[in-house]
Amino acid sequence: MLDMVKQWFWYDWIMLGLRLIISVSLVLTTIKFQEGLVLSLWIVIFWEIAAFSIPWVCLLLNYKYYLFTEILLFGGLCIHLTSLFPEAFPSFLASAFLIAANSAHRSYHWTAPAVVLVIPGIFYVVSPDNSYWFMVTYYGFAYVMGFAFHLLIVNHRQNETIRKQNAVLEQYMSQIERITLAEERNRLSRELHDTVGHAYTSIIMGMEALRSELATETGIQRLDSLLELGRKSIEEVRGYLHQMESPQQSISLVQSLQKLGDEFQEHARIEVSLRAFGDEYQLSRQAKMAFIRCLQESLTNAVRHGQATKITVSLQFGQQDTRLEVHDNGRGMEEWQEGFGMNAMKERAMNLQGQVSVYTKPGDGTLVTCSLPRQAEMEDDLIQLLIVDDQPFIRESLRVLLDKYQDLNVVGSAEDGKQAVDLCGRLQPHVVLMDLDMPRMNGAEATKMIKQQWPHIRVLIFTTFQDAEHALDLLRSGADGFLLKSSEPLELADTIRLIHRGGTLIDRGMSHKIFEKLDKSVQSTQLKIANDYDLTHREIEILQLFAKGLRYRTIASKLYLSDGTVRNYASSAYIKLGVRNKEEAVQKALEIGIIVS
Structure with a gap:
């Protein structure tokens, strides 16, 4: 009160x-x-x-x-x-x-x-x-x-x-x-x-x-x-x-977030307080931008949708991860609706092996948490690297750049895929930095042969172009990550460490194209199955909402339909699928691949 x-x-x-x-x-x-x-x-x-x-x-x-x-x-x-x-x-x-x-x-x-x-x-x-x-x-x-x-x-x-x-x-x-x-x-x-x-x-x-x-x-x-x-x-x-x-890249993460919060407080007249815990350590440019974008989107949502008057921001530098929490005193929501901004935040975090979660409840405001794993240097674990590129000056430049890090050791270099396979047999590197376009044997073929013979060797594709079709084939062949050659040295080093630890990282622009291609492939398969059962687009949409646990009234509100119209669509889908109720319809749709869990 x-x-x-x-x-x-x-x-x-x-x-x-x-x-x-x-x-x-x-x-x-x-x-x-x-x-x-x-x-x-x-x-x-x-x-x-x-x-x-x-x-x-x-x-x-x-x-x-x-x-x-x-x-x-x-x-x-x-x-x-x-x-x-x-x-x-x-x-x-x-x-x-x-x-x-x-x-x-x-x-x-x-x-x-x-x-x-x-x-x-x-x-x-x-x-x-x-x-x-x-x-x-x-x-x-x-x-x-x-x-x-x-x-x-x-x-x-x-x-x-x-x-x-x-x-x-x-x-x-x-x-x-x-x-x-x-x-x-x-x-x-x-x-x-x-x-x-x-x-x-x-x-x-x-x-x-x-x-x-x-x-x-x-x-x-x-x-x-x-x-x-x-x-x-x-x-x-x-x-x-x-x-x-960018000026934000030249200052620390705490300073960047503090500046962002001060600007938002000045313009939106909303109280924004920032607290940092732990000793700040260096983060990659991608990680810094992910936290900055997460705070920007959270601040905007808190005022525009939650009508908050006070926002508390906590940044914690832990041993294993870096965590950003944005908590507002807004009205909260009964059911969280993810928009374009939230999806972009989750995609950025996912590309860095992190995650974004949202907790909201009417009267309790909204809590947005963004957590990214810490990519610390492992001085006690020397990572053996093999550089594969047909350009001599690129191989030498990469050697010079990576030798600056105490935990990275370039043990060899190859000018084509065939030589890379031979060196992998002799040197047994931990990570192979692989170019794609090379004479005699290209990077895709070399990657497939390396993963078949030595599955424990991690392969990071280091390329110039974003080719989603080629990337999907390489993923199927066992490639562990994709990074563009325009990346900064610190990002490259952090990616190598992540790949060595068993993680997977795909460049943001390339991952976006890959997901688009996969979505189109899944939609094409779903469309073929739907045609076999003569299901309409609206019936499939209602089945997908059933699978999420939504009720008839909630679905009607979400699709701007009457409760009776939703029930009619559902009854039609039951008949076409040969089932009797909502639970059986969801189970049948999952089995035949119309919807995915």
């Missing part, structure tokens, strides 16, 4: 003050004229206190409870006092004003006649000295003033709602702008890395190869000059790539 009072606006305090003034005045007047009372003074005072407090408490719960208690308790008190003192009938004027101010929807249909016509009629019966039409005019005017005050309240609430929604939209647009800029930076970085950087490296390596063919001193000097220019240019390109990093 205290939380409700904290959310009051100026009009709530005006109505409470008016009730308080009227009640105190009534108590003082009763004490002054106690000789004319029929009941005991303390009984009347207790009645007056109850008539003040009970309707006020009911108003905090539901306006309909308030209307009934106000008319019965305060109206009954005024009728009793008017029967004793005919001049006491104006004491109900403030209640008439408050009843009109707190009525809503169809309640006006009965509160207006009760206050304007019925109550004055009862006053006239118990005290004929007062003019009925005079009292009707009085109470009618008070009710009209209360209705005008109600319109003022509604207008203020709508303006406040619009203001909050605009603030949330502005914050959301700001987030979208930052996301767009970050994605564009990443895209340009990859393009420059894969085109300009590749071209410069190839030119430098080509000129180095020409050194032995130059005979004159002048030619050698010119070659040295060109090599120096090429190396200087590629260093400049690397500098540009570093400058294009």
Whole structure:
């Protein structure tokens, strides 16, 4: 109840003050004229206190409870006092004003006649000295003033709602702008890395190869000059790539989340508090962005759907995982509905071997938890690596990059798949970093042979292009992960550690394409089976909702159909499947593959 009072606006305090003034005045007047009372003074005072407090408490719960208690308790008190003192009938004027101010929807249909016509009629019966039409005019005017005050309240609430929604939209647009800029930076970085950087490296390596063919001193000097220019240019390109990093990538995760929470609090006028537990350790760019996107989506949902006023964010750096919890004090939901943003959050976490869970209940707010496993360096477990790529400078670059990590050891390199298979037999590496497009034997064939002969050797496909068709074949052949060559060194190192521990990781863009392809394959199979049983799309949809445990009424609401229409569709599906009830229909649909569990 205290939380409700904290959310009051100026009009709530005006109505409470008016009730308080009227009640105190009534108590003082009763004490002054106690000789004319029929009941005991303390009984009347207790009645007056109850008539003040009970309707006020009911108003905090539901306006309909308030209307009934106000008319019965305060109206009954005024009728009793008017029967004793005919001049006491104006004491109900403030209640008439408050009843009109707190009525809503169809309640006006009965509160207006009760206050304007019925109550004055009862006053006239118990005290004929007062003019009925005079009292009707009085109470009618008070009710009209209360209705005008109600319109003022509604207008203020709508303006406040619009203001909050605009603030949330502005914050959301700001987030979208930052996301767009970050994605564009990443895209340009990859393009420059894969085109300009590749071209410069190839030119430098080509000129180095020409050194032995130059005979004159002048030619050698010119070659040295060109090599120096090429190396200087590629260093400049690397500098540009570093400058294009998002500002969020250059600061710690705690600072990024704190900045995001402060900005949201400033724009949306919602209290956001952040607490961090444990010693912060370095995370990959993918992990940082996953936590940032998770917090952005959770903050927006808390205000837009949950109407929260306070959000608590907890970030815990554990030995095994990093956990982000976002808890709001919103209204919660009976049944959680996952939208595009939540699905994107879960996909990001899944790509990093993590998970996102949501707990929500009406009155308890919503708790969103994002947990990602910690990719720590294993100094006591040296990972033996084999690099397979047909480009010499790429093999050498990867060796230099990976040798910086104490737990990674490059034990060999191969220029094609055939040589990779031979080296796996001799060196028995823990992880093979495999390119795809190579002469003699490509990466797909080599992966299949390696996994057949040495299943314990982990194979990480390190490629340039996103080919979903090829990726599915490689998964079937036993590949343990996919990563693009444009990935940062820290991401590559973390991925190698994850693959070595038995995990699987697929690049986000590639996994999205793979899932789309799998969805199309499953839909095609389901469509063929549905055609065999002559089931319609709507009947299959209802069977899928049955499998989730939803009832007829819930399904009707979800599909915007009547309860009877849903039952008709269900009955038609029962007949086509040859079953008698919902349980048998779900079981049969699972068995034949129309729906999946």
